[in-house]
Amino acid sequence: MSAPASKSPATLHDVAREAGVSLATASRSLNGSARKVNEDYRQRVVEAAQRLGYTTNLFAQAVAKGSTTTVALLVADIADPYFSSIAAGVIDAASEERLVVTIAVTGRDAQRELDTVRALRGQRPRVMILAGSRTTGSAFEAELRTELSSFEDTGGKVAFISQDAAPFATVLLDNRGGARDLAVALAELGYRDFAVIAGPAEIRTAQERLDGFSAGLAEHGISLPAERIIHSDFTRDGGYRGAQELLASGARVDLVFAVNDVMAVGVVSALRDAGIAPGEGIGVAGFDDIPTVRDITPALTTVRIPLEDVGRRALQLATGSAYGAPDAGGGPGPIPTETIIRGSTPRR
Amino acid sequence: MSAPASKSPATLHDVAREAGVSLATASRSLNGSARKVNEDYRQRVVEAAQRLGYTTNLFAQAVAKGSTTTVALLVADIADPYFSSIAAGVIDAASEERLVVTIAVTGRDAQRELDTVRALRGQRPRVMILAGSRTTGSAFEAELRTELSSFEDTGGKVAFISQDAAPFATVLLDNRGGARDLAVALAELGYRDFAVIAGPAEIRTAQERLDGFSAGLAEHGISLPAERIIHSDFTRDGGYRGAQELLASGARVDLVFAVNDVMAVGVVSALRDAGIAPGEGIGVAGFDDIPTVRDITPALTTVRIPLEDVGRRALQLATGSAYGAPDAGGGPGPIPTETIIRGSTPRR
DNA sequence: CTGTTAGCGCTTTCAA
DNA sequence: TTGAAAGCGCTAACAG
Numbered sequence: 001m002s003a004p005a006s007k008s009p010a011t012l013h014d015v016a017r018e019a020g021v022s023l024a025t026a027s028r029s030l031n032g033s034a035r036k037v038n039e040d041y042r043q044r045v046v047e048a049a050q051r052l053g054y055t056t057n058l059f060a061q062a063v064a065k066g067s068t069t070t071v072a073l074l075v076a077d078i079a080d081p082y083f084s085s086i087a088a089g090v091i092d093a094a095s096e097e098r099l100v101v102t103i104a105v106t107g108r109d110a111q112r113e114l115d116t117v118r119a120l121r122g123q124r125p126r127v128m129i130l131a132g133s134r135t136t137g138s139a140f141e142a143e144l145r146t147e148l149s150s151f152e153d154t155g156g157k158v159a160f161i162s163q164d165a166a167p168f169a170t171v172l173l174d175n176r177g178g179a180r181d182l183a184v185a186l187a188e189l190g191y192r193d194f195a196v197i198a199g200p201a202e203i204r205t206a207q208e209r210l211d212g213f214s215a216g217l218a219e220h221g222i223s224l225p226a227e228r229i230i231h232s233d234f235t236r237d238g239g240y241r242g243a244q245e246l247l248a249s250g251a252r253v254d255l256v257f258a259v260n261d262v263m264a265v266g267v268v269s270a271l272r273d274a275g276i277a278p279g280e281g282i283g284v285a286g287f288d289d290i291p292t293v294r295d296i297t298p299a300l301t302t303v304r305i306p307l308e309d310v311g312r313r314a315l316q317l318a319t320g321s322a323y324g325a326p327d328a329g330g331g332p333g334p335i336p337t338e339t340i341i342r343g344s345t346p347r348r
Numbered sequence: 349m350s351a352p353a354s355k356s357p358a359t360l361h362d363v364a365r366e367a368g369v370s371l372a373t374a375s376r377s378l379n380g381s382a383r384k385v386n387e388d389y390r391q392r393v394v395e396a397a398q399r400l401g402y403t404t405n406l407f408a409q410a411v412a413k414g415s416t417t418t419v420a421l422l423v424a425d426i427a428d429p430y431f432s433s434i435a436a437g438v439i440d441a442a443s444e445e446r447l448v449v450t451i452a453v454t455g456r457d458a459q460r461e462l463d464t465v466r467a468l469r470g471q472r473p474r475v476m477i478l479a480g481s482r483t484t485g486s487a488f489e490a491e492l493r494t495e496l497s498s499f500e501d502t503g504g505k506v507a508f509i510s511q512d513a514a515p516f517a518t519v520l521l522d523n524r525g526g527a528r529d530l531a532v533a534l535a536e537l538g539y540r541d542f543a544v545i546a547g548p549a550e551i552r553t554a555q556e557r558l559d560g561f562s563a564g565l566a567e568h569g570i571s572l573p574a575e576r577i578i579h580s581d582f583t584r585d586g587g588y589r590g591a592q593e594l595l596a597s598g599a600r601v602d603l604v605f606a607v608n609d610v611m612a613v614g615v616v617s618a619l620r621d622a623g624i625a626p627g628e629g630i631g632v633a634g635f636d637d638i639p640t641v642r643d644i645t646p647a648l649t650t651v652r653i654p655l656e657d658v659g660r661r662a663l664q665l666a667t668g669s670a671y672g673a674p675d676a677g678g679g680p681g682p683i684p685t686e687t688i689i690r691g692s693t694p695r696r
Numbered sequence: 697c698t699g700t701t702a703g704c705g706c707t708t709t710c711a712a
Numbered sequence: 713t714t715g716a717a718a719g720c721g722c723t724a725a726c727a728g
Contacts, residue, residue, distance in 0.1 A: 008414070009472070009502040011705055022715045027707060036713060053498050058470040059407040059416065060705035063720050066356065068407065078439060079639070079656075084432040091426060091453055100471065102450045105439055122406040123448065124357070150401050154357040236639070265643045272645070291427070291584070295613045297620070297645035308427075359721055370699045375723060384697060408721035411704050700727080709718080 010052040019048035031056055058100075062124070067155075071101045071315065072125040074116060076108045076132040080235075080262060081290040082307065086131050086161065089311025097319060099126065106132050108203075108234065110140040117147050124156075127318040131161040131311075135202045159318040161310060163204050171314045171335060175205055175287075176212035178303040178337035182257070182285060183216025185339045186301075190348030191255040191283055195228040197242035197267055199259045203234060209259040209287055228253070232263075239266025247274050254282060255345065261286035261293050261302055268296060268344070283345040298343030310335055358400035367396035379404055406448075410472070415503075419449040419663065420473040422464060424456040424480040428583075428610060429638040430655065434479050434509065437659025445667060447474065454480050456551075456582065458488040465495050472504075475666040479509040479659075483550045507666040509658060511552050519662045519683060523553055523635075524560035526651040526685035530605070530633060531564025533687045534649075538696030539603040539631055543576040545590035545615055547607045551582060557607040557635055576601070580611075587614025595622050602630060602696065609634035609641050609650055616644060616692070631693040646691030658683055 016026035021041055029037045029045040048054075062068040071094050075083040087103060094101045104120060106113040113132060120128065128151065135141065148158050148168060160170040186194075194217060199206030214224045228251060232242035239258050243266065246256065258264035264286030271278045278284050279298035286293060286302040293300035313335070315321075364374035369389055377385045377393040396402075410416040419442050423431035435451060442449045452468060454461040461480055468476065476499060483489070496506050496516060508518040534542075544561060547554030562572045576599060580590035587606050591614065594604065606612035612634030616626045626632050627646035634641060634650040641648035661683070663669075 007502060009469075012707095013705075023706085024708080024715055024717095025713090028714090031707085038713065041714085055466065055469045057411070057472060057705055059410045059472060060720090061707075062407045063405070063411050063704090063722085064706040064708080066707095066720065077436070078426075079429070079432045079436040081427070081429065081432075084427045084429075084435075087432075087451070088425070088427040088453070091451060095452070100450055100452070100468075102448055103435070103439060104443070104448070105436070118403065120448075121357075121403045124405060124407060154355060236643070265640070269643050292613070292640045292643075295584070295617050295640075296643055360723095361721075371721095372699060372701095372723080373697090376698090379723085386697065389698085405721055408704090409723075411706085411720090412722040412724080414704065414723095698728080700725105702723100702725080704721105704723085707718105707720085710716090712713105712715080 009057070010054040011057070012054070014052055015045060015049045015054050018052060019044045021045060031061065068124050068126055069099050070123050070125040071099045071127045071129065072120045072123060073101055073103045073129045074106055074113065074120075074132055075103065076106055078103060078105055081292065082260065082262065082288050083131060085290065085307035086311035086314075089308035089313075090129060090315050091311075092308070093312040093315040097321060099319075108132060110135050110138040110144075114140045114144050114147065117144065117151075121147070121151055126157065127315065128156060128158045129161065129314045129318060130158065131314070134160070134162060134165065134204050136204045136207070137202065157318045159314045161314050163208060169317050171310055171317060172333065173205075173305055173310065174334040174337045175208035176215070177334070178305070178339070179209040179212030179259075179287065180216035181337070181339045182287070182303050183213045184219060185341060186255055186257075186283070186285060186345060187217060187220035187222060189341070189345060191345070192222060193252055193254045194222065194224055195230065195246050195251060195253045195256045196224065197239055197246070197256060197258040197263055198229050198231050199234045199238065199263065201231050206234060206259045213257055227251070234260065234263065236262050236266040239263030240270045241266075243267040243270035244274070254348065255285065256282060257285045259287055261288040261290045261300065264300055264302070265293065265296060268300070279344045279346060285345055289340060294342075301342045301345040302340055304338040304340050305335060357405070358402040359405070360402070362400055363393060363397045363402050366400060367392040369393060379409065416472050416474055417447050418471050418473040419447045419475045419477065420468045420471060421449055421451050421477045422454055422461065422468075422480055423451065424454055426451060426453050429640065430608065430610065430636050431479060433638065433655035434659035434662075437656035437661075438477060438663050440656070441660040441663040445669060447667075456480060456483075458483050458486040458492075462488045462492050462495065465492065465499075469495075469499055469504075474505065475663065476504060476506045477509065477662045477666060478506065479662070482508070482511060482513065482552050484552045484555070485550065505666045507662045509662050511556060517665050519658055519665060520681070521553075521653055521658065522682040522685045523556035524563070525682070526653070526687070527557040527560030527635065528564035529685070529687045530635070530651050531561045532567060533689060534603055534605075534631070534633060534693060535565060535568035535570060537689070537693060539693070540570060541600055541602045542570065542572055543578065543594050543599060543601045543604045544572065545587055545594070545604060545606040545611055546577050546579050547582045547586065547611065549579050554582060554607045561605055575599070582608065582611065584610050584614040587611030588618045589614075591615040591618035592622070603633065603693065604630060605633045607635055609636040609638045609648065612648055612650070613641065613644060616648070627692045627694060633693055637688060642690075649690045649693040650688055652686040652688050653683060
């Protein structure tokens with residue numbers, strides 16, 4: 001069906017010949033930085049390129065220059081709105097700097113993450129952004145850091161999103177603070193009997209949010225007994241099952257906090273499926289403010305993170321294209337977080 | 349903060365020297381296809397590589413081989429669940445074939461799409477997958493086709509997702525058929541007064557769904573007057589505004605069909621905000637079956653497309669890694685579609 | 697099976 | 713300014 005007789009793409013050489021100039025001149029007119037080319041020649045070269053449908057071979061360019069225009073982004077799951085929003089920000093910021101972004105998914109698997117980082121190094125990306133939820137204490141963590149350090153030693157730049165990963169640059173999310181504020185707001189709304197659907201214990205983000213929430217409650221003299229903390233997957237279904245488990249335990253609860261919105265959505269559905277009206281019977285709150293939580297019923301109370309900005313900022317942080325000093329060491333503190341009260345947590 | 353004295357990554361040359369073998373042997377042991385290397389040597393090389401922290405420079409490899417391991421994926425908006433689900437499929441299938449995927453977003457802008465395709469060609473990707481909603485009749489369409497043809501002429505492969513884009517390979521979505529089936533099912537449920545929030549007239553996918561829906565209604569002798577068709581953005585907010593407009597028109601309607609789920613979610617919210625109970629007062633249906641529509645209230649009736657599979661299939665189609673014949677010309681017909689009736693369209 | 701030696705397409709000294 | 717030529721890191725004949 002398609003023509004098998006595929007000729008190869010026009011090369012710079014072809015263009016030079018077509019324009020009747022040297023390779024060097026062609027290179028300079030098309031991609032050269034310092035413009036030191038007779039305008040006539042430049043014109044000719046550009047036209048020749050046009051005529052031949054020439055496009056710079058970025059790989060060859062990268063090999064010759066020793067530096068690429070690639071950004072590698074690692075996410076746990078690109079279909080998760082949390083990550084896809086961040087990705088949107090990264091891509092947007094990258095395209096402003098004419099960088100191309102490559103996305104790899106790790107599925108929250110530390111081994112796979114490590115393998116992916118190794119594989120990605122083959123691309124010699126300028127920047128590597130890790131947005132996966134860092135696990136803690138994993139046997140792979142040390143190896144990962146080693147790998148990343150060596151990546152930086154050889155000229156790459158890495159940026160983490162979420163919690164501090166010194167010595168690497170990080171877009172800090174105030175997981176603790178956000179969760180604390182949420183807890184306080186909820187307590188002030190009159191809630192007293194809390195449960196948390198907490199995600200896997202090894203995921204640091206999950207743990208931080210749990211800690212912060214617990215701390216906020218403590219400020220109001222409310223304790224969070226261990227049996228009210230249910231660990232489950234960091235996904236919608238994890239939230240659903242966690243809520244089921246909570247219900248099955250018979251605990252008397254007036255508010256359940258899921259440590260991320262995707263899970264909270266699962267919680268809402270589980271409650272409803274169990275015949276409990278979310279918001280009326282039991283309040284529900286999440287974290288992240290992904291787009292959909294505004295559209296579920298009741299709309300979800302949550303902690304807002306400007307996800308796209310976070311992605312954008314990660315890229316800028318890594319490329320040094322923001323905040324004056326290229327290596328300022330992390331930008332101006334953590335990303336601000338905001339408690340958003342919606343219908344899922346009416347005043348009691 | 350970071351060490352400025354960045355040495356460059358180890359090269360194959362370094363490895364060869366360290367192992368005391370020739371460049372060629374090193375290449376063969378590390379990346380060579382046909383294994384024709386003394387196991388002792390191979391061992392030595394591998395260890396040396398390990399010691400030096402060597403990673404194959406994929407770019408250099410690509411230049412030398414004249415072929416890359418890159419897949420370029422173009423989507424309108426990566427934060428839209430429709431596209432992020434497809435992307436997940438593409439990435440998954442790609443990683444199985446050890447291909448790396450680069451994502452670019454076009455924002456449904458034909459000019460930008462064209463520019464992006466041109467820029468992406470610089471990467472000499474093996475495959476280019478276009479998942480954006482093709483616009484029709486755009487002045488850029490011809491240029492785009494030219495660009496893509498020339499990409500294929502020079503050895504690339506392109507795959508479209510959605511409607512036929514001959515002569516390019518396409519993962520066909522049965523937009524018409526799916527919408528038709530939905531209309532029929534809805535009519536059989538007892539609905540009679542329909543409206544459609546239809547998305548931009550130039551977006552082919554939107555148009556096909558509208559046509560199919562209309563045809564299905566016609567089979568039941570129901571007509572869809574022009575004033576019941578409201579065009580708006582292909583987004584959640586587009587759906588919201590479309591529904592507002594519909595309401596404002598005072599039309600008496602018992603079912604509104606939004607041509608995609610994201611819009612339908614907006615419709616549901618708009619109805620609710622207007623004091624109308626979606627599902628009770630007015631039925632709502634969408635298209636795509638993105639994950640969240642199961643969790644909104646009422647759960648949304650829709651037409652299911654196996655989005656991840658679609659992405660996976662697009663890649664396989666392009667790389668020829670499925671269905672026996674590499675160039676079979678499109679695989680086994682359109683992706684099957686399935687009407688899913690949920691709470692948003694109770695029997696009347 | 698191993699090493700030598702041309703390239704791959706592009707950039708970048710270095711003279712002219 | 714421009715062009716010739718030497719690489720960039722890797723692969724792929726080609727002899728040995």
